[in-house]
Amino acid sequence: MTRARIAGRFDLDRAIYDALVEHARSDFPFEVCGLLAGEAGQVVKHWRIPNDARSMTFYNMEPRAMLEVMRQIDEQRWELLGIYHSHTHTEAFPSPTDLELAFYPEAVYLIVSLQDPDRPVVRAFNIVDGEITERTLFVDGEQAPVGSR
Amino acid sequence: MPIEVRVPTIMRKHTGGAQKITGRGATVRELVDDIEARHGGLRDALVDEDGRLHRFVNVYVNDEDVRFLGGLEAPLDDGDTVSILPAVAGGG
Numbered sequence: 001m002t003r004a005r006i007a008g009r010f011d012l013d014r015a016i017y018d019a020l021v022e023h024a025r026s027d028f029p030f031e032v033c034g035l036l037a038g039e040a041g042q043v044v045k046h047w048r049i050p051n052d053a054r055s056m057t058f059y060n061m062e063p064r065a066m067l068e069v070m071r072q073i074d075e076q077r078w079e080l081l082g083i084y085h086s087h088t089h090t091e092a093f094p095s096p097t098d099l100e101l102a103f104y105p106e107a108v109y110l111i112v113s114l115q116d117p118d119r120p121v122v123r124a125f126n127i128v129d130g131e132i133t134e135r136t137l138f139v140d141g142e143q144a145p146v147g148s149r
Numbered sequence: 150m151p152i153e154v155r156v157p158t159i160m161r162k163h164t165g166g167a168q169k170i171t172g173r174g175a176t177v178r179e180l181v182d183d184i185e186a187r188h189g190g191l192r193d194a195l196v197d198e199d200g201r202l203h204r205f206v207n208v209y210v211n212d213e214d215v216r217f218l219g220g221l222e223a224p225l226d227d228g229d230t231v232s233i234l235p236a237v238a239g240g241g
Contacts, residue, residue: 031240049237058240063207063214066237087241095241101205103235106158111241 001147002093007133010082010108010124016046017139021120023048024086024112031059035066036082036110037073043081051085058097059085082124084110091115092123092147094132102127108135113147121147152180152225155232156191163190177208178221180231195233196221205236 012020016036023032033051038044047069050062073080083104087095092113094102102109105128113121122144124135137144151171156164164170170188174180185192197203201220208215209232215223225231 060238090241098239101238
């Protein structure tokens with residue numbers, strides 16, 4: 001398992017965590033993606049965004065769907081808290097492409113790995129100026145499994 | 150009436166932190182030139198060295214992606230809102 005310096009935590013409730021994993025499974029072996037928003041650091045809503053690339057190794061959020069959700073987030077006076085995508089064949093750690101295309105320093109990047117389909121792993125990262133730090137992910141207050149590889 | 154431009158967090162270093170700026174232009178390209186004059190660095194953030202919109206930057210006129218409106222030649226009217234959103238992309 002690849003590690004980065006731990007800096008802070010990120011909290012999800014079980015329903016949203018399960019929904020991200022379910023979304024990842026729903027289009028396996030293709031990567032899926034979506035957004036999370038809320039207030040005061042608390043995630044209240046998540047959106048599935050179509051992956052324009054529909055690829056096993058790449059995702060690119062469909063631009064109009066993404067704008068529509070960003071507008072909703074603004075209108076609700078929420079903040080963009082998280083960006084998630086799945087890795088269907090690799091671990092839940094930012095790939096070189098994830099690092100290169102991390103244009104949202106204000107968001108937490110969540111990666112759902114289905115490398116071991118029976119044991120999905122979700123990990124959370126900040127990617128700022130090319131530096132990756134990890135947030136310990138808690139689900140309903142309990143630390144989420146990080147997997148062995 | 151000027152055109153409102155919504156600037157994403159990662160580009161606000163060019164706008165003194167402002168989320169919304171205004172500019173003028175009959176096309177997106179003219180608008181980019183106009184805002185570059187006051188917010189140096191924005192043009193390079195949006196346009197590549199061949200003069201095309203960067204692949205991983207989305208620019209919208211009102212609700213439409215400019216790639217469907219002629220790219221940087223997309224026409225603008227007074228009162229339009231132009232939104233800039235970096236792509237959300239990656240993968241591994």
